[in-house]
Amino acid sequence: MSNGKSVLVDTSKCTACRGCQIACKQWNGLPGTKTQQVGTYQNPQDVSAQTWKLVRFSEGVKDNGKPYWYFFTEQCRHCLEPPCMDTIAGYVDGGAVRDKETGAVVFTGKSKDAPFEDVRNSCPYNIPRQDQKTKVLAKCTMCLDRITNNRIPACVLSCPTGAMAFGERDAILDVAKKRVEELKKTYPKAVALDADQVRVIYIVVDDATKYHKFAAA
């Protein structure tokens, strides 16, 4: 049996063009929300029921005095053992389902009956959000409708630099491993975050917390 699918996000190749953020909205029919400039390139400020994919920007100064600017294109990790699914299952049947073939984890309309805060708190990556009106929980679906129809996720398709890849989990793990080995020559801290536990695997070259508080579990 196949080990399902995976997405690789190699942040060392991400230019934060935000094509993925927009492509996600386009494919999934999510609206552009009203935002304000608050002194950062990052907008919206957080993921939401209307924003399932968000490029986070984090800046600072390196030890050598030069600036750094890290980009982290946030989305649901599609955990192999998703705690959100367990939490929802504790309250309602079928509020979250996992696609057998791909491993994609999807919230359904029934998720409105699960207590949102509990679900959110159960996620080590702080991903689940709730639609204010319908109370249905929302997050990235790994473009289940696309990937079960021989198409790659919209975000992966939009990436101009090849920072994102989609494929069989085993193959993606293999690519991730090789890439990390290569990156380690220049960046000793390079690592594929939580690769054993998640389907959406991020490669970072510095401490995960410098990218985002919840970048790693």
Add this chain to the structure above:
Amino acid sequence: MTNHYIDIKNADVILIMGSNAAEMHPISFKWVLRAREQRGAKIIHVDPRFTRTSALADHYIALRSGTDIAFLGGMIKYILDNKKYFEEYVRDYTNASFIIDDKFSFNDGLFSGYDAAARKYDKSTWAIKLDAKGIPEKDPTFQNPRCVLQMLKAHYSRYDLEKVSSITGTPVEDLKTVYELYASTGVRDRAGTELYALGWTQHTVGVQNIRAMSIIQLLLGNMGIAGGGINALRGEPNVQGSTDQAILSHILPGYLKAPVASQTTLEEYLKKNTPKTNEPQSANWYQNYPKYMVSLLKAWYGDKATKENDFSYANVPKLDDGQDCTVLNMIDKMYEGKVKGFTCIGQDPAVSLPNANKVRQAFANLDWMVHVNIFDNETASFWKGPGLDPKKVKTEVFLLPAAASMEKEGSMSNSGRMLQWKYVAEKPPGDALAVGDIVYRLVNKLKGLYKNQKGAFPDPIVNLAWNYADGKGNYDALGTSKAVNGYFLEDVTIGDKTYKKGQCVPGFANLQADGKTSSGNWIYCGAFTADGTNLMTRRKKDDPTGLGLYPEWGWAWPVNRRIIYNRASVDKNGQPFDPSRPLLKWVDGKWVGDVPDGPWPPLSDKEKGKLPFIMKPDGVGALFGPGLAEGPFPEHYEPLEGPLSKNLISSQLNNPAIKIFAKECDLYSGCDPKYPFVCTTYSCTEHWCTGAETRWMAWLTEAQPQAYVEMSKELAELRGIKNGEKVRVESPRGKVQCVAMVTTRFRPFQVGDQTIHQVGMTFNYGWLFPKDCGDTANLLTPTVGDANTMTPEYKAFMVNVTKV
């Protein structure tokens, strides 16, 4: 680009300077990063601000806006002092060995021949010495102190590390890092490429910025090779096409020169513009100029263009001698009330042009404006904009709805000179038409009016062939494209081949000066084969050289050559300098690889061999380049508005050849404490230019909703500004309110003994929509342009920033 996007992957060192490639040309970074991944290439980003490009570079190097020539001049000195140049290439393929005229001189920031009153140079002394046969005098040993290489060395001897650092604000160590790394490509088996964009062009010394880099690329042997070149990343997807087709006032299609009034006959025009050479091995390709001009006139005037009437040359509009009709002058004349009507297609000059208050006032002096666009914008609606009373604006504005790019068929020319054909994805909404169709109908209407009502000089309009419709009388993009390519107008025999009347001309080498061919743009000639096959539709993924040329994907001008000046990639015997990147190779009497820059054998064939730089009369790359307004060697001058009262390298503060505008709204601040901070402007990834197209897109305005000004923590502290607070940015010409983005990505510069702060703003916003997004940074920018091109100096001027 001399090269093309995919070719970036062949580079060993990628210098990104004058460009924010990752943000403005996201796809370029696919190839930049591939070069690093596959070849271990090093990426250098030199920019006043740490951007998304810097974030991915191996080396981020800061410099103060407007000091690129100082930076590059230091690199030229480093290369020459340390003999890092590629000697064989420099000796044989550049004018390094040529002897400069005795009367040429340079002293304290000025070259010989300067007329201060006219702000112009008499360039007669900027010349190469010719021998009795009219051939340049040379010293291939470079011993002669008047040879170009020695004169170059003397010119840049002043640009030592400390001097350059004091001007640019770049630490000496950082300068050394770049110079050493980039100069490492001056060998056979390493290639360095340069990516630039508006960060170099939008200065009063814009062209000279690029010249300085061209000198470096020639010295290092990086021109004409895979992974090398000097590569202008162009703006919108088809902006290369727009310049190729001469949407500029000084040229005709294919970069032919716009005629001037004193050139009253075709003969005079051709004589002036057809270069001659006595250099025996120079191809001097522009000797074919008459073929291209006559074919253009035949394309425009068809049967009405005859040998007897000078091929209707008299119908072509002429500039007055010395007249400059570029956009700053156009607005200036509008402001004076001397321009009555204005047709504006696909632009938003009320947001994009400098000194936007002047521009908006100028529009109010028009009788009419026709605006063609896919959305309303601040230009079409200028009459209800801030500061204008609609009741008092007399200008009548017509807004014509246009089809968007995916709603029309046609060619797109990308920065790599590649033309790709595209089809209609969706019909345009409502009454919207393709711009080509709008222009087609408009001129048909004009033809009718001139025919019926005559007018002072109807011929130029009435006699236009204007054969751009299909059999049903509808505008035909494919037919127009074929007319641009050109036809045989009679049966023509070339060599052993006879072409029939009505066939497409398969390449500009077949164009004729006797009226037997037409071509609306000689450089596009060859996009169709003789039987009319459209090569721009090709999508074959074969890559025989392995260098990413993909010769059967689309079609590139000229003649499907993917890297121009490629004869410079081989030695005199036609063997590649770098066998691991064989762009071209002479094998068994034939060229293998890219389409060579001309069919001739290699240079060692003294009879038929040609020098590599075929578009230059001398056949070689010009280290000494006497054609520009401000001198044959680039020299550092401060921006018109800068933080220094004295140029640290000469007594000449600003570019001596720039035009100074003097309307009451053309205010400039010198070294004025009221405006103490350097400001630069730019776009962001999420919006396109003025945002006139992208601000209507909710996903994009969500990502970048409002105007902002980026500033250092040090400056914010100085002004008591916190991140995210509203601030006012002010110049002598205007003020804008926007949001402060306080960031470690901007740092103060140490320049001479001063600490200089720099801020940066986007020009992506306008008052029309969304209502709370702010207005353009161009309310602040000065009306001043490059001395050669009049490209505005958007990148360096002075402002004040205060908390609101």
